[in-house]
Each structure stands twice: as C-alpha cells, then as structure tokens.
Amino acid sequence: MRRRTTAERSGNTSFRSMTYQGTDWTMTDFDASRGKGAFSASLDAHSALSLIEASGEAIVAADAGGRITLWNAAAAELFGYAAEDAVGRSLDIIIPEAMRGEHAAGMRRIVEGAPARLIGNPVELQARRADGALVPIEMRICDWGSGETRSFGAVIRDLSDRRRAEERLHGLAHFDQLTLLPNRNLFLDRLQKAIALADADGGITALIVDLDNFAEINDAYGYPVGDDLLCRVARELKRLIGTRSDGVSTASRMGANQFGLALAGASVMEAMDFAEAVRRSVQEVATQLDVVASASIGVAMAPIHGSSPGRLLANADFALRRAKQEGGDRSQLFDSRQREAFRVRRDLETELKRAWVAGEFEVYYQPQVRLADHAVVGGEALLRWRHPKSGVLLPGAFLHALKDGTLAERVGDFVLQEACRQAAAWRTATGRPFRIGVNLFERQFVRPDQPRRVAETLEATGLPPEELELEITETVMTGSDDASIRRVGRLRDLGVGIAFDDYGTGYASLGLLKRYPITRLKVDRSFVRDLAEEGEGRSAIVDLIxxxxxxxxxxxxxxxxxxxxxxxxxxxxxxxxxxxxLFGKPMPAEDFAGLLAGSNAASRGGRGGALVA
Structure with a gap:
C-alpha cells in the first residue's frame, strides 16, 4: 500500500513530500514550477523517525479525527507537552479555545473531500501552550491518504523572536525612544484618523508645543538635564491628554524640543485653555528642575484651519512662529489674515531677490543745506527700486521686507559704495568738500568686520573719511551691546562721522549719548512738522534736542x-x-549733479539761491 502527500497542489513552487511503502519512507523534494523532483531518497522507518526527531522545528502529525500521531522533541519544547502526553490526544490541546470550532469544521470539510486551501502554504497564527500562553507560529501543512484514512502533518516554527524583533522595529519607527511618546510619523497617522472620525460639530485641534531656548538649557545645565526636562514634560502632556478620556486625543514628540497634541471635540475656548494648562505645566516642571524654561504654543483647528494633517500642522506651526515673534512663553491661535500677510511678504522677498539680480536698485540723493543761506553742505543717499511695472518705488513699499532679509547686507553695501563713489566725483567736480550721509541696515551695523568694509570702500573710492557720515537709527543703537559700541568707536577712529537718525522717536537715554561716539543728531520730521502749528510746547522737543x-x-x-x-x-x-x-526732493545722481552745478554758477555770479558751501 502506498501513501502519498498532496503537497504538490497549485500555488507552491517547491516542497518536500513523504510517502510510505512497506517498511520504507520515501522523501522527495519537488519543484512544482518545473514539474519534476529535484531528488529522491529511500529511508527505513527508523531513520525517518530519527530525522524527524532531530529536526530543530516542531513536527506534528494527526489523523482524520484530529488525534495526534506524531510529536517530536522540538514540538515538546515549543508547546510544553512531552510526546507521551501529547500523542493520542486531540489537536485541541494546542489550538486556542476561540479557534477550536472553526478548526474542527475545517477538518470535517477536508475529510469529506472539500479543497484544502492551506495545504502546502505557510500560515501564521496563534497556538496554545501547555501553560495556557499563546505563542505566534508559522505552520506548513501536508496530508496523505483520503477519507477516514487521511492524515495530516505540519512543520511548525516559533515566531516569538521574530515578533519581538518586529515589535522592536515598530517601536523604533513609531515611538520616540527618549520620552516613549509617539513620534511624528505615528502622530500624523493618528491625526489623519482623528480628522476622518471627527464629526461636524466637534472637529480636531492640533497644538504644537515648542520649548523656548532649549539649546541654551542644554548649554547651561547639560544634556542630562535637558533630557530630564523633555521626559517630565512628556509625562505632563500624557497626563493632560488623559484627562479628556475620549480615546482620540493624543500627544507626541515631533522633534528635538517640540511636541504635537491632538484634541478631539474642543471649542476654541477649550483649546486655548488647554494650551494655557500646557504652558503652566512646563513652567512647573522647570521649577522642579530649578531651570529657566517656558513654552510657546501654536494652535490650529480642523476643519476651519485645514482638513488634512499637513495643512493643519502647517497652520499650527505658523501660529507657533507668531507666538515666538511676540516674545515666546505664550499661546497663539492661527489667523488666516496673518498667513496672507506672510504670503505677501514672502512674494515681496522673492521679487526683491529678482530685482537685485536685475540691477533695479538705485541711489537717490537729497540735499542737506545750511539754513542761514541755503548753501548745500551735503546730501543723504536714499535707496530706490526702479520696478519694471510699477516705476520708482519708495522704501516704504519694500524696506520692511528687505531690512531683515538675506539681501540687506548686499544692498546696504551697494548703497555705501555707490554713495561714496558719487560723493568723491562731486567733490572733484566742485573742488569743495562734500558730506554724504548713508544709512546702515542693522544687519550691516552688527557685522564685526563692518569698520574694515567701510575703510576699504573709502580707499577704493578716494573719499576722505571725514566726508562720510553713517546714519544709525536709535532703535538699532538701543539694542546693541558693548561689542557694537566698540565697532562704532573703530568707525570713528577712521574719521567717519556717526549720525543718530530719528532722534527722539524711541527710548534712547542720555547715557547713550555718552557711551556712543556720536557726531550728529538728526531731528525727526514729526517734531519739525509740529513747528508749523501754533501753541505752547510745539517746539519743546526740538529745543531740547x-x-x-x-x-x-x-x-x-x-x-x-x-x-x-x-x-x-x-x-x-x-x-x-x-x-x-523745501530745499529739494530726493533725486537721481544726474539731477543732483545739475543742482550742484547751478549752485556753483550762482556762487560765482553772486546771485542768490542754493550754494555749495
């Protein structure tokens, strides 16, 4: 009598078959894609059983009634039953209770001749150990015989180590390893699901929490303290999220010192109150650690501020940046009007970069005169933008986007060089000294090498240092440190004049006049405007200056x-x-040259009018 496995069903590409005839077992490796055996060898029953017993993988066989007929040592180790305790018992001893009914029904169908879809295919499922614990396994099943004489065999592999490795990889991929909070990827996934599940009345609120000046905390107290701060803040966020009990709200660590929160069903007031609770919790944690720390928080709400995780978080991040710009340690709700203003400014910055490459910036000059006789004593260099569509633009249209951007230094250097070159040319043409005033951007002023750049410009253009006057606003000076004061001193050492622009409009103290080597004060136009009006006190500030x-x-x-x-x-x-x-509007260099030429002619002819002093 010959018994053969049915493992060569469609869907397999290779497998091993065992057949029995008399006292011998025949084992054949099949390659189903080629339709032929790779090799065939005959073993006696004792040798075959020895091979099965020596296998490192659990091998179990059962009859058509589900009674165990074969149980090797690896099966005993995996399931906790010795062979003498397992053979003859039902397979139910290794089948979880919830799966026994389905297993028994499947066995009956196969015995009755129904197709066996699992034969020859690897199957991953849970099995039950003797102690009741469940263990993940991979099982490959073969069968032989038919009807009531049909038998089944399975090679079983323990997947516990693989599952633990997969869980470890999942943890690494989805959880922050310091705080054990979900990371950005998992947070985005949860936020996406939360938005999809949110009803029309509830919605989802996204908060981005950023610890202010965190790098300084690491520098001042060390990385262990910084890590401790992050972990404690994480625990506080989990605690606060846990108070909501909605099963949707979640907390995550988004980056180095940034956390993300999602709240379900919160109103605007509730969301901002929650943000305030977070901010206070950060302060309490900082107090516990005896460090100086605070948090800035950006808040955006779906669907009004975005219906996708990307858009919602982008708007929350925009609100966060606004909170930072206002000094930090505060919460900010997203405002679409601020986003539009940001877009307009970004577009302007892009257009300014194009204008720089295209050479559209120009320097205009406004005369400075001696009031007693209207003699021109100098001029102020003023930036203009000759826009290809809008014509000549005044600084008010673009300076706010230029002065803090990456172009400020390059454009400022251009104005300085052009003004010095032009002033030197006018000095040569008139044969008289000519003072030129040039405004410095703050980004120029704070450069450590600014005095060197000025010296090189003076040398390249041939303008005497005493005929250059650098104008610095009061706000720049009041925010400067001792290093800036030394830089101004180095400029004065070159012989360059320093004018305090718009004096009286800010918070400059008399102490600044002592600390900075200033040479001139410029009375702001707002105080001059008051002189045209009648009344006591209209001239008081000008008189004081x-x-x-x-x-x-x-x-x-x-x-x-x-x-x-x-x-x-x-x-x-x-x-x-x-x-x-009254004396002349800002004008192009060629017009200013004409003004100087006319002044010289008037001076030589003894006529009235503007003169070059």
Whole structure:
C-alpha cells in the first residue's frame, strides 16, 4: 500500500513530500514550477523517525479525527507537552479555545473531500501552550491518504523572536525612544484618523508645543538635564491628554524640543485653555528642575484651519512662529489674515531677490543745506527700486521686507559704495568738500568686520573719511551691546562721522549719548512738522534736542523741512542745518549733479539761491 502527500497542489513552487511503502519512507523534494523532483531518497522507518526527531522545528502529525500521531522533541519544547502526553490526544490541546470550532469544521470539510486551501502554504497564527500562553507560529501543512484514512502533518516554527524583533522595529519607527511618546510619523497617522472620525460639530485641534531656548538649557545645565526636562514634560502632556478620556486625543514628540497634541471635540475656548494648562505645566516642571524654561504654543483647528494633517500642522506651526515673534512663553491661535500677510511678504522677498539680480536698485540723493543761506553742505543717499511695472518705488513699499532679509547686507553695501563713489566725483567736480550721509541696515551695523568694509570702500573710492557720515537709527543703537559700541568707536577712529537718525522717536537715554561716539543728531520730521502749528510746547522737543547737541558738542540737522515757517522757527531755535522738500526732493545722481552745478554758477555770479558751501 502506498501513501502519498498532496503537497504538490497549485500555488507552491517547491516542497518536500513523504510517502510510505512497506517498511520504507520515501522523501522527495519537488519543484512544482518545473514539474519534476529535484531528488529522491529511500529511508527505513527508523531513520525517518530519527530525522524527524532531530529536526530543530516542531513536527506534528494527526489523523482524520484530529488525534495526534506524531510529536517530536522540538514540538515538546515549543508547546510544553512531552510526546507521551501529547500523542493520542486531540489537536485541541494546542489550538486556542476561540479557534477550536472553526478548526474542527475545517477538518470535517477536508475529510469529506472539500479543497484544502492551506495545504502546502505557510500560515501564521496563534497556538496554545501547555501553560495556557499563546505563542505566534508559522505552520506548513501536508496530508496523505483520503477519507477516514487521511492524515495530516505540519512543520511548525516559533515566531516569538521574530515578533519581538518586529515589535522592536515598530517601536523604533513609531515611538520616540527618549520620552516613549509617539513620534511624528505615528502622530500624523493618528491625526489623519482623528480628522476622518471627527464629526461636524466637534472637529480636531492640533497644538504644537515648542520649548523656548532649549539649546541654551542644554548649554547651561547639560544634556542630562535637558533630557530630564523633555521626559517630565512628556509625562505632563500624557497626563493632560488623559484627562479628556475620549480615546482620540493624543500627544507626541515631533522633534528635538517640540511636541504635537491632538484634541478631539474642543471649542476654541477649550483649546486655548488647554494650551494655557500646557504652558503652566512646563513652567512647573522647570521649577522642579530649578531651570529657566517656558513654552510657546501654536494652535490650529480642523476643519476651519485645514482638513488634512499637513495643512493643519502647517497652520499650527505658523501660529507657533507668531507666538515666538511676540516674545515666546505664550499661546497663539492661527489667523488666516496673518498667513496672507506672510504670503505677501514672502512674494515681496522673492521679487526683491529678482530685482537685485536685475540691477533695479538705485541711489537717490537729497540735499542737506545750511539754513542761514541755503548753501548745500551735503546730501543723504536714499535707496530706490526702479520696478519694471510699477516705476520708482519708495522704501516704504519694500524696506520692511528687505531690512531683515538675506539681501540687506548686499544692498546696504551697494548703497555705501555707490554713495561714496558719487560723493568723491562731486567733490572733484566742485573742488569743495562734500558730506554724504548713508544709512546702515542693522544687519550691516552688527557685522564685526563692518569698520574694515567701510575703510576699504573709502580707499577704493578716494573719499576722505571725514566726508562720510553713517546714519544709525536709535532703535538699532538701543539694542546693541558693548561689542557694537566698540565697532562704532573703530568707525570713528577712521574719521567717519556717526549720525543718530530719528532722534527722539524711541527710548534712547542720555547715557547713550555718552557711551556712543556720536557726531550728529538728526531731528525727526514729526517734531519739525509740529513747528508749523501754533501753541505752547510745539517746539519743546526740538529745543531740547538742540540743547543736548550743544551740551555734548554734536551737530544737529532737522529732517522734513517743507515750509518757510518751519525753516524760520528752526533758525530762531538755533538749528543750523536742515533737509526736506523745501530745499529739494530726493533725486537721481544726474539731477543732483545739475543742482550742484547751478549752485556753483550762482556762487560765482553772486546771485542768490542754493550754494555749495
């Protein structure tokens, strides 16, 4: 009598078959794709059983009734039953209770002749050990015989180690290993599901929590303290999320010092209250660790601020940046109007970069005169943008986007070089000294090598240092440190003049006039405008600035002089110089050259009008 496995069913490409005839077992490796055996060897029953017993994988056989007929040592180790305790018993001893009914029904169908889909194919499932524990296994089944004489065999592999490795990899891929919070990838997945599940009335709120100045905390207290801070904040976030009990809200670590939160069904007020609770918790953790730490939080709500995780988090991040810009340690709800303003500014910055490459920036010049006789004593260099569609644009249209961007230094250097070159040319043409005022961007002012750059520009253009006056705003100076004061000192050592622009409009103290080697104060146009109005006190600030100039030995020039009345009152107060539309608007270099030429002619002919001093 010959018994053969049915393992060569379709779907397999290779397998091993065992057949029995008399006292011998025949084992054949088949390659189903080729339709022929790779090799065939005959073994006696004892040798075959020895081979099965020596296998490192569990091998189990059962009859058509599900009674175990073969159980090797590896099966005993895997399931916890010795062979003498397993053979003759039902396969139910290794089948989880929840699966026994389905298994018994499947066995009956196969015995009755139904197709056996699992034969020859690897199957992953749970098996039951003697102690009741479940173990993940991979099983390959073969069968032989038919009807009531049909038998089944299985090679079983323990997948516990593989499952643990997979879980470890899953943890590495989806959880932050320091705080054990979900990482950004898992948070995005959960946020996507939360948005999909949220009802129309509830919605989902995304919060991005950023620990302010975290790098400084690491530098000041060390990385262990920084890590401890992150872990404690993470526990606080989990605690706060846990108070919601909705099964959807979640917390995650998004990056180095940034956490992401998702809240389900929160109103605007609830979301902002929750953000405030987070902010206070961070402060409490910092107090426990005796460190200085705070949090800035950006808040965005779906669907009004975005219906996808990407858009929602982008808007929450935008709100976070706004909170940072306002000083940090605060929460900010996303405002679409701010996003639009940001877009407009970004587009302007892009257009400014194009304009720089295209050479569209120009330098205009406004005359500075001696009020007593209108003699031109110098000029101020002013930036203009000759836009290809909009014409010549004043700084008010673009300076806010330029001064803090990457182009500020390059454009500022261009203005300095062009103004010095032009002033040197006018000096040569007129044979008289000519003072040129040039505004410095803050990004130029704070450069450590700015004095060297100025010296190189003066040498390249041939302009004497005393004929260059660098104008620095009050706000730049009040925010400067001792290093900046030393840089101004180095500029003065070159012989360059330093003008305090827009004096009186900010919070400059008298102490700054002592600390900085200033040579001139520029009276802001707003104070000059008041001189045209009647009433007590209209001239008080101008009078005070003039007194300070005299007290500290500084020159004073008034900006924005537009009427004869303003000029007369400035003269009456003792102001010596001024600039404004009364004497000339900012103009291109060629027009300014014409003004100087006319002044020289008037001077030689003894006629009135503007003169070059």
């Amino acid at each position: 003039l007194a300070l100039g005299e007290r500290f030995g500084l020159g004073v020039i008034a900006e924005g002089v537009e009427t004869e009345l303003q000029m007369k009152r400035l003269l009456a107060l003792g102001c010596a110089e001024g600039q404004g539309y």
